[in-house]
Amino acid sequence: xxxxxIESTSQHCERDGLLSRKARRxxxxxxxxxxCWCFAPIWMLAAGLLLLLPMGCKxxxxxxxxxxxxxxxxxxxxxxxxxxxxxxxxxxxxxxECAKRNIKMIQAIADGDANRQIEQVxxxxxxxxxxxxxxxxxxxxxxxxxxxxxxxxIPIVLFNRPPDKSDAKSVAVVADNFALTRETVKYMIxxxxxxxxxxxxxxxxxxxxxxxxxxRRDGFDAAVKEAPDVVEVVARVPTEWNQEKAQxxxxxxxxxxxxxxxxxxxxxFLLPSIVSALKATGKYKKVGEPGHVFLGGFDGDATAYxxxxxxxLDATGVQDVYFEVEACLQAILDARAGRPVPETITDxxxxxxxxxxxxxxxxxxxxxxxx
Amino acid sequence: xxxxxxxxxSEYFVLFLSVAYFAALAPFTPGLATADNLGNxxxxxxxxxxxxxxxxxxxxxxxxxxxxTSIIAxxxxxxxxxxxxxxxxLAGHPLAVPAALAAxxxxxxxxxxxxxxxxxxxxxxxxxxxxxxxxFFSGLAVWLTQSKNIGNLPAxxxxxxGNTVIxxxxxxxxxxxxxxxxxxxxxxxxxxxxxxNARTSLxxxxxxxxxxxxxxxxxGLLAAVAAVMYTGQTESGSPxxxxxLLLDIVGATVxxxxxxxxxxxxxxxxxxxxxxxxxxxNSLNLLDLSHFTIMMVKGAVILFAAVMDTWRTRAPA
Numbered sequence: 061x062x063x064x065x066i067e068s069t070s071q072h073c074e075r076d077g078l079l080s081r082k083a084r085r086x087x088x089x090x091x092x093x094x095x096c097w098c099f100a101p102i103w104m105l106a107a108g109l110l111l112l113l114p115m116g117c118k119x120x121x122x123x124x125x126x127x128x129x130x131x132x133x134x135x136x137x138x139x140x141x142x143x144x145x146x147x148x149x150x151x152x153x154x155x156x157e158c159a160k161r162n163i164k165m166i167q168a169i170a171d172g173d174a175n176r177q178i179e180q181v182x183x184x185x186x187x188x189x190x191x192x193x194x195x196x197x198x199x200x201x202x203x204x205x206x207x208x209x210x211x212x213x214i215p216i217v218l219f220n221r222p223p224d225k226s227d228a229k230s231v232a233v234v235a236d237n238f239a240l241t242r243e244t245v246k247y248m249i250x251x252x253x254x255x256x257x258x259x260x261x262x263x264x265x266x267x268x269x270x271x272x273x274x275x276r277r278d279g280f281d282a283a284v285k286e287a288p289d290v291v292e293v294v295a296r297v298p299t300e301w302n303q304e305k306a307q308x309x310x311x312x313x314x315x316x317x318x319x320x321x322x323x324x325x326x327x328x329f330l331l332p333s334i335v336s337a338l339k340a341t342g343k344y345k346k347v348g349e350p351g352h353v354f355l356g357g358f359d360g361d362a363t364a365y366x367x368x369x370x371x372x373l374d375a376t377g378v379q380d381v382y383f384e385v386e387a388c389l390q391a392i393l394d395a396r397a398g399r400p401v402p403e404t405i406t407d408x409x410x411x412x413x414x415x416x417x418x419x420x421x422x423x424x425x426x427x428x429x430x431x
Numbered sequence: 432x433x434x435x436x437x438x439x440x441s442e443y444f445v446l447f448l449s450v451a452y453f454a455a456l457a458p459f460t461p462g463l464a465t466a467d468n469l470g471n472x473x474x475x476x477x478x479x480x481x482x483x484x485x486x487x488x489x490x491x492x493x494x495x496x497x498x499x500t501s502i503i504a505x506x507x508x509x510x511x512x513x514x515x516x517x518x519x520x521l522a523g524h525p526l527a528v529p530a531a532l533a534a535x536x537x538x539x540x541x542x543x544x545x546x547x548x549x550x551x552x553x554x555x556x557x558x559x560x561x562x563x564x565x566x567f568f569s570g571l572a573v574w575l576t577q578s579k580n581i582g583n584l585p586a587x588x589x590x591x592x593g594n595t596v597i598x599x600x601x602x603x604x605x606x607x608x609x610x611x612x613x614x615x616x617x618x619x620x621x622x623x624x625x626x627x628n629a630r631t632s633l634x635x636x637x638x639x640x641x642x643x644x645x646x647x648x649x650x651g652l653l654a655a656v657a658a659v660m661y662t663g664q665t666e667s668g669s670p671x672x673x674x675x676l677l678l679d680i681v682g683a684t685v686x687x688x689x690x691x692x693x694x695x696x697x698x699x700x701x702x703x704x705x706x707x708x709x710x711x712x713n714s715l716n717l718l719d720l721s722h723f724t725i726m727m728v729k730g731a732v733i734l735f736a737a738v739m740d741t742w743r744t745r746a747p748a
Binding site: 178187 | 471713721
C-alpha cells in the first residue's frame with residue numbers, strides 16, 4: 061500500500077517536473093553516504109568486537125588450568141551495578157584477588173535489573189562455575205538465585221548485602237554498619253567536645269529499603285544518644301541514595317538551621333552535595349580553623365580520601381573492601397573443601413581520621429582509586 | 432547487489448541472522464549450545480516477547496509505548512500487595528492468586544486506556560504521553576511501596592513465571608491470538624491502515640480512535656502478563672521491576688523489522704527480533720565480555736536495525 065503511494069508520488073513529481081528521479085538519486089545517495097560515514101566508527105567498533113569474540117574465547121578456553129597442574133577454578137562474579145566508585149573498586153579488587161590465587165573470574169553486571177541478574181547467574185551455572193559471588197539487586201529477589209545455586213550444588217557468597225531470611229543457603233560477607241558508624245560518630249563527638257560548646261547536627265540517611273542504610277542510621281543514633289551534652293540532632297535528611305535529593309535536603313536544612321555545625325552522611329558519595337551547600341554559605345573550613353563544621357561519612361571513597369588529605373573531613377568509616385573480597389573467595393574455597401563456613405562473615409572495618417590517615421590509607425580503597 | 436538487497440529486505444532476514452549467529456558462535460562459546468542454556472534463553476525470552484508483542488501493535492498504529500516498563504512495575508506491586516503472605520489484603524485466601532491476577536490485568540488495561548485516550552481524544556504525541564506516563568507510574572509504584580520490595584508470594588503464582596512450560600504455553604497462546612488478530616481480523620487491517628495514514632483511514636470510515644485505543648490497551652494488557660512472569664521469576668513484587676528493559680523491548684521489536692514509522696510489522700518478526708537480541712545478550716555474557724562492551728554492541732545492533740528500517744521505508748521498491 062505504502063509502496064504504491066511512494067511510486068505514485070514520485071511519478072507525480074516526474075510528470076510535473078518538480079524533481080526528476082535521476083536528479084533525486086544523487087541527493088539521496090549523498091544523504092545516505094553522509095549518514096553511513098557519521099556512524100562509521102560505531103560500525104567498525106561493533107564489527108571489530110564481533111570478529112575478536114571467537115579469538116578471545118579460544119584464548120579463554122586454552123587457559124583452562126593453572127601452572128601447578130591442578131585444574132584452575134572458575135568463579136562467577138555478578139554485580140547488580142557499577143554505578144558508584146565503591147562497586148567499581150570492589151570489582152577491581154575481585155579481579156586482583158582472583159589473579160593472585162590463580163582463579164579464573166567471569167563477571168556479569170545486571171545493570172540494576174533483578175531478572176537480568178537471575179539470567180546471568182543461571183549462565184554461570186550453565187558454565188559449571190566452581191563458585192558464585194553475588195551483589196544482589198535486593199534482599200528478596202536474590203532468593204531464587206540462591207536456590208538455583210543450591211540446586212546446582214555451587215557455593216554462593218553474597219558480597220556486602222545480606223539476603224532476607226529463607227531456607228536458601230548462602231554465606232554473606234557484610235560490613236558491621238552499625239558498629240562502624242557508631243565508632244566514626246563517637247570519634248567526631250570526641251573532637252567536637254574539645255570545642256567546649258554544644259553543636260547542632262544534621263544526618264543524611266540512605267534508602268531505608270537497604271539494610272545497610274538502616275544499620276548506619278541506628279549507629280549514628282546510638283552514638284549521639286550517649287552525648288546529649290555535645291550534639292543535638294536538628295535535621296534528618298532522607299536521601300534514598302540519591303544525590304539530587306540529598307542536595308535539596310541539605311540546602312533546606314541549612315535554611316531552617318543556619319547554625320548547623322556537625323554533619324554525618326551515611327555514604328561518602330553524598331559528600332559533594334554537602335560540600336557545595338557549605339561552600340555556598342561560606343562554611344567550608346579546614347579542621348581546626350574557626351567556624352569548621354564537623355564532617356563525617358561512611359564508605360571510604362576517593363572523595364573522602366581527598367577531603368581527608370586536604371584537611372576538610374574529620375573522619376569516615378571505611379568498609380574494608382580487600383578483607384571482604386578475600387573473605388568471599390576464602391568462603392567459596394572452604395565450602396568446596398567441606399570446611400564449615402559461618403552464615404555471616406562480618407567486616408569490622410576501621411575509622412580513618414586526621415590522626416591515623418598515613419597509617420590506614422593503604423588499606424582504604426578510596427585511596428587506591430585513580431581519580 | 433540485488434541479491435544482497437533482497438536478503439536484507441527479506442522478512443526472514445533476522446531469523447537467518449539468528450541462526451547464522453548461533454552457528455558461528457556455538458563452537459567458540461562455552462555452554463552456548465547446551466540444553467540448560469537454551470532453556471535459560473527460552474525462559475528469559477518469553478516475557479520479553481510478550482511485552483514486545485504489545486509494542487509491535489502500538490508501533491504498527493504509528494505510535495510508541497514507552498510506559499510499558501512502568502506498567503510492569505505497577506502491576507507487579509499491585510498483585511504482590513494483594514496476595515503476599517505477610518500483610519497482603521487477601522493473604523492466605525484461596526482466591527488471592529486469581530484476584531491478584533485480575534487486578535494486575537485490570538491495571539495494565541487501564542493504563543493502556545489512559546494512554547490511548549490521551550493520544551486520540553486529546554491529540555497528544557504518543558512519545559510525550561507515554562514518556563510522562565512512564566515517569567508518573569514508576570513514581571507511583573515507588574511511592575506506594577516506599578521503595579520496598581514485597582516478598583512471600585504464593586507458590587502457585589511464582590510457578591506461572593518460574594515454570595518454563597506454563598510460561599511457554601501462555602506465550603504461544605497469546606502469540607497466536609495476536610497474530611490472528613493482526614492478519615485475519617478487520618481490526619488488524621484497520622490497524623495497518625491507521626499506521627500508514629490515519630487521515631486517509633478516517634476519511635475511509637475506519638474508527639481510528641477505537642483502533643488506536645485498542646492497540647494501547649492491548650499493549651498494557653500484555654505488559655501486565657509480562658509482569659506476572661517477571662514477578663514470578665524473582666518471587667517478589669518490585670516497584671523498579673523491568674525499569675531497565677525499555678531499550679530491549681523497543682530494540683527487539685525494531686530489530687525484527689517493525690517500522691518506527693508505523694504501518695509495518697508482524698508478530699513473527701518481533702519473535703525473530705527477540706530471539707536475536709536474547710541470543711546476542713546470552714552469548715556476549717557467556718563470552719565474559721565486560722558490561723560496557725555488551726552495551727556498546729547491543730546499542731550498535733539496535734541502531735543498525737533502525738537504519739535498516741529507515742532504508743526499507745525510504746528505498747524505492
